[in-house]
Amino acid sequence: xxxxxxxxxxxxxxxxxxxxxxxxxxxxxxxxxxxxxxxxxxxxxxxxxxxxxxxxxxxxxxxxxxxxxxxxxxxxxxxxxxxxxxxxxxxxxxxxxxxxxxxxxxxxxxxxxxxxxxxxxxxxxxxxxxxxxxxxxxxxxxxxxxxxxxxxxxxxxxxxxxxxxxxxxxxxxxxxxxxxxxxxxxxxxxxxxxxxxxxxxxxxxxxxxxxxxxxxxxxxxxxxxxxxxxxxxxxxxxxxxxxxxxxxxxxxxxxxxxxxxxxxxxxxxxxxxxxxxxxxxxxxxxxxxxxxxxxxxxxxxxxxxxxxxxxxxxxxxxxxxxxxxxxxxxxxxxxxxxxxxxxxxxxxxxxxxxxxxxxxxxxxxxxxxx
Amino acid sequence: xxxxxxxxxxxxxxxxxxxxxxxxxxxxxxxxxxxxxxxxxxxxxxxxxxxxxxxxxxxxxxxxxxxxxxxxxxxxxxxxxxxxxxxxxxxxxxxxxxxxxxxxxxxxxxxxxxxxxxxxxxxxxxxxxxxxxxxxxxxxxxxxxxxxxxxxxxxxxxxxxxxxxxxxxxxxxxxxxxxxxxxxxxxxxxxxxxxxxxxxxxxxxxxxxxxxxxxxxxxxxxxxxxxxxxxxxxxxxxxxxxxxxxxxxxxxxxxxxxxxxxxxxxxxxxxxxxxxxxxxxxxxxxxxxxxxxxxxxxxxxxxxxxxxxxxx
Numbered sequence: 001x002x003x004x005x006x007x008x009x010x011x012x013x014x015x016x017x018x019x020x021x022x023x024x025x026x027x028x029x030x031x032x033x034x035x036x037x038x039x040x041x042x043x044x045x046x047x048x049x050x051x052x053x054x055x056x057x058x059x060x061x062x063x064x065x066x067x068x069x070x071x072x073x074x075x076x077x078x079x080x081x082x083x084x085x086x087x088x089x090x091x092x093x094x095x096x097x098x099x100x101x102x103x104x105x106x107x108x109x110x111x112x113x114x115x116x117x118x119x120x121x122x123x124x125x126x127x128x129x130x131x132x133x134x135x136x137x138x139x140x141x142x143x144x145x146x147x148x149x150x151x152x153x154x155x156x157x158x159x160x161x162x163x164x165x166x167x168x169x170x171x172x173x174x175x176x177x178x179x180x181x182x183x184x185x186x187x188x189x190x191x192x193x194x195x196x197x198x199x200x201x202x203x204x205x206x207x208x209x210x211x212x213x214x215x216x217x218x219x220x221x222x223x224x225x226x227x228x229x230x231x232x233x234x235x236x237x238x239x240x241x242x243x244x245x246x247x248x249x250x251x252x253x254x255x256x257x258x259x260x261x262x263x264x265x266x267x268x269x270x271x272x273x274x275x276x277x278x279x280x281x282x283x284x285x286x287x288x289x290x291x292x293x294x295x296x297x298x299x300x301x302x303x304x305x306x307x308x309x310x311x312x313x314x315x316x317x318x319x320x321x322x323x324x325x326x327x328x329x330x331x332x333x334x335x336x337x338x339x340x341x342x343x344x345x346x347x348x349x350x351x352x353x354x355x356x357x358x359x360x361x362x363x364x365x366x367x368x369x370x
Numbered sequence: 371x372x373x374x375x376x377x378x379x380x381x382x383x384x385x386x387x388x389x390x391x392x393x394x395x396x397x398x399x400x401x402x403x404x405x406x407x408x409x410x411x412x413x414x415x416x417x418x419x420x421x422x423x424x425x426x427x428x429x430x431x432x433x434x435x436x437x438x439x440x441x442x443x444x445x446x447x448x449x450x451x452x453x454x455x456x457x458x459x460x461x462x463x464x465x466x467x468x469x470x471x472x473x474x475x476x477x478x479x480x481x482x483x484x485x486x487x488x489x490x491x492x493x494x495x496x497x498x499x500x501x502x503x504x505x506x507x508x509x510x511x512x513x514x515x516x517x518x519x520x521x522x523x524x525x526x527x528x529x530x531x532x533x534x535x536x537x538x539x540x541x542x543x544x545x546x547x548x549x550x551x552x553x554x555x556x557x558x559x560x561x562x563x564x565x566x567x568x569x570x571x572x573x574x575x576x577x578x579x580x581x582x583x584x585x586x587x588x589x590x591x592x593x594x595x596x597x598x599x600x601x602x603x604x605x606x607x608x609x610x611x612x613x614x615x616x617x618x619x620x621x622x623x624x625x626x627x628x629x630x631x632x633x634x635x636x637x638x639x640x641x642x643x644x645x646x647x648x649x650x651x652x653x654x655x656x657x658x659x660x661x662x663x664x665x666x667x668x669x670x671x672x673x674x675x676x677x678x679x680x681x682x
Contacts, residue, residue, distance in 0.1 A: 234591075
């Protein structure tokens with residue numbers, strides 16, 4: 001009887017000790033993206049790309065000799081949901097987080113990851129409003145709104161555009177981009193005929209369209225996301241607006257063509273480099289297609305690079321200690337990427353701009369020549 | 371464009387938008403008139419109605435095309451289907467609660483709204499669904515005012531539906547019974563009116579109108595989304611209150627007023643006339659809802675609302 005008890009106790013002890021020992025054989029990476037809601041397409045693409053990178057890293061021996069696993073926190077592109085997702089990830093012992101698509105949803109999570117001392121690599125969210133909110137643990141590897149505005153103005157100038165209408169949705173990302181565009185565009189001596197704000201989820205843009213067509217600017221610049229952007233483009237063209245229509249990087253989705261239909265022909269998008277336009281991304285796009293049965297989305301390459309960067313940071317630091325990893329990332333000159341080399345400014349934003357100009361042709365995005 | 375052209379254009383925009391608000395507002399007002407329930411799930415019926423219309427259209431399009439005829443036929447099917455869905459919701463979620471405290475049934479209505487919304491979220495995975503209709507872009511020009519055939523058809527269909535409803539309520543026996551139930555449910559029952567059947571008919575009609583609006587919106591704007599019923603539900607409810615909740619002509623008037631207010635507020639610029647006043651889309655909602663508060667301050671029962679007892 002006594003031996004039985006002893007064995008049982010020993011077994012219990014072994015189990016109790018064994019559980020954390022097993023857990024330590026793997027390192028968990030948090031993925032914070034919207035997997036529900038209006039931006040779910042992008043979020044799923046991003047999560048897929050991170051998991052693809054994790055698979056490759058594991059096949060090559062893992063990080064610090066340990067295999068990586070991932071856990072997803074759904075931020076729903078909503079500030080409240082994002083706070084819940086971040087708290088959940090922070091509490092589940094992740095060694096680092098890759099994520100942040102909607103700027104408005106990402107901003108309130110920065111403090112949570114900062115307090116929990118978790119390195120965060122942000123592949124997509126790029127509002128300049130993130131910069132002052134960064135407690136020092138977050139790295140933005142997408143070029144910020146400033147870079148996008150520069151590219152947009154460069155393009156408008158090349159096309160002889162003198163007056164533009166700017167439309168946003170009043171959220172952190174689209175408003176930031178709209179405000180910056182207005183400021184820079186007017187500083188360059190041009191006119192902004194309309195500066196409009198619409199409600200997310202509204203279907204009828206006719207009043208705004210009339211307002212724009214009556215001012216008849218050379219170009220319309222939509223700074224928010226594709227879903228409502230598609231509706232606006234459709235209604236602009238239906239009402240006979242013939243000028244240039246440009247959209248920001250939040251609208252660079254093939255879904256835009258589904259919603260806007262033929263009206264999206266010739267629409268210009270400013271975009272971070274996506275897999276199909278990067279020669280280095282061919283192998284990545286093929287692997288992605290093979291594993292998920294779909295083409296990679298617009299933020300897949302950056303998400304993939306973000307995961308590779310985080311793994312490199314931990315490996316190079318030689319520890320999962322957040323302070324050391326963050327220090328390593330700050331000094332990074334990481335070239336094993338598909339979207340170009342990554343190094344950071346003191347503000348922890350990408351040191352060089354990576355924006356390209358795309359044009360809608362026959363229901364797909366192509367690289368624009370100008 | 372001259373100020374006059376802008377005015378006529380925004381007038382047209384407001385009428386089109388107002389027609390949608392009015393169709394959805396009618397369901398709110400009818401249900402409130404008969405059972406004194408704020409059916410918060412009504413906006414969701416508009417959304418589900420849009421999806422139902424789309425589903426029918428995708429089946430029928432190979433046979434009858436996806437033009438306005440196809441959309442109209444799909445709309446009728448969607449109206450019937452969503453009408454019955456409305457009756458089922460009433461039987462399952464509202465009927466057992468009619469004698470319970472008001473607050474319980476209000477919460478049930480919110481719950482039904484969330485069930486429908488999140489059910490559709492799960493079914494569509496949150497994706498926008500392109501409404502595969504093939505409506506032309508043609509129209510007629512009246513000076514600087516372009517009216518598309520789509521807009522004309524849409525407003526006419528909405529007007530016809532509202533006229534039919536008005537005739538039904540004012541000229542038929544069921545309509546008279548509805549008005550009687552609205553005034554006094556218990557007395558109506560004593561007079562031999564089948565109150566439960568009247569309530570079912572009310573839900574059927576209200577839901578069918580929401581489905582008509584949803585299908586037309588899907589075809590007109592070109593896409594569907596699980597969340598599309600939320601904002602319009604809120605605005606149609608507002609429209610119903612402005613017109614005087616419980617009053618059918620009031621809901622039509624309220625919808626039209628709200629649509630017009632929103633359109634004009636998007637481009638209200640009196641600076642050209644020497645008055646330093648400009649609204650613009652940023653202040654659109656602030657302006658239009660401030661006007662609505664003013665209307666209610668001066669006419670608390672709504673524009674066409676009467677005293678408590680005289681509903682419908």
